[in-house]
Amino acid sequence: MEEVISFKGILLILKRRLVTLIMAVLICTSTVMLITYVFVIPKYSSEIDLVLGFSSESGHETLEREMDQLNFNITMLDTYDNLLNSPAVLAEVSADLEGGDYSIKKLQDMVSMSREEKSQIFTIEVIDSSPENAKQIVEKVVSVFQTKVQELLGSNQKISIIAPATVNSKAISPNAVLNMISGVIFGLLTGISLILFTEFMDKRVKNENFISSTLGYANLGVVSTINLRELSVRENRK
Incomplete structure (x- = not known):
C-alpha cells in the first residue's frame, strides 16, 4: 500500500527538518555568491x-x-x-x-x-x-x-x-541581487527535495499509523517507553 502524504504532512516534515532546509539554503546561496564575486568577470x-x-x-x-x-x-x-x-x-x-x-x-x-x-x-x-x-x-x-x-x-x-560616452563604474553583470535570489530559491528547492526524498526512503516505523496505512497490518498494541527515573520511582513504591 502506497504512502500518501498530505500538504499538511509535508509542512510538518519540513518543520521537523528545518535545520536541514536552512543549511541547504545557506550552502547554495554562499556557493552562488562565491562564484559571482570570485570567478565571474564583471562587465x-x-x-x-x-x-x-x-x-x-x-x-x-x-x-x-x-x-x-x-x-x-x-x-x-x-x-x-x-x-x-x-x-x-x-x-x-x-x-x-x-x-x-x-x-x-x-x-x-x-x-x-x-x-x-x-x-x-x-x-x-x-x-x-x-x-x-x-x-x-x-x-x-x-x-x-x-x-x-x-x-x-x-x-x-x-x-x-x-x-557622449561616459565611464560607467557600475557593472551591468553579474547581477549580485538576482544571483542571490536565485541561490535562495535553488537552495529551497534542493533542501525540500532532499528532505522529502529522505523521508520517503525512510521505512522505519515512526508511529502506529505507519503499520496500518503503509504496511497494511493490524495494530495490536503499543509498547510505551519508560526512562530510568520513572523506573526507579516505581521500584521505590513497591
Whole structure:
C-alpha cells in the first residue's frame, strides 16, 4: 500500500527538518555568491546616443519631402545596424585599438545598436571588462561608423552625437541581487527535495499509523517507553 502524504504532512516534515532546509539554503546561496564575486568577470557598458538627420541641398524642402526623408531615415537604421557590425567598420576599429586583443569577432560580440520604434534616435553600446576601455572603444566605433556612413551611403546621411560616452563604474553583470535570489530559491528547492526524498526512503516505523496505512497490518498494541527515573520511582513504591 502506497504512502500518501498530505500538504499538511509535508509542512510538518519540513518543520521537523528545518535545520536541514536552512543549511541547504545557506550552502547554495554562499556557493552562488562565491562564484559571482570570485570567478565571474564583471562587465561594464558605455554608450553614445546619436540622431539621424539629413542634409538639405536646396534649403527649401517641402513638408512632404521632409516626411519622406524622415521615413527613409527610419528604415535606413536597419542598414546602419548591419553596417555597424560589418568588417567595413570593425576591421578599422580593431586596427586602431591598442592594448588588447580586439578581433572583429570579439568586437561583434561587444558592440550593439538599439533604438525606439519609429525614432531617428539610436544608441550604440559597447560592453567590456573595463569601464575605461568600454568608453574608448565606443568612441572609436562611433567615429569610424560616422565616416563609413558618409563614404558608403552618401553625404546626405548626417549622424550627430546627442549624448557622449561616459565611464560607467557600475557593472551591468553579474547581477549580485538576482544571483542571490536565485541561490535562495535553488537552495529551497534542493533542501525540500532532499528532505522529502529522505523521508520517503525512510521505512522505519515512526508511529502506529505507519503499520496500518503503509504496511497494511493490524495494530495490536503499543509498547510505551519508560526512562530510568520513572523506573526507579516505581521500584521505590513497591
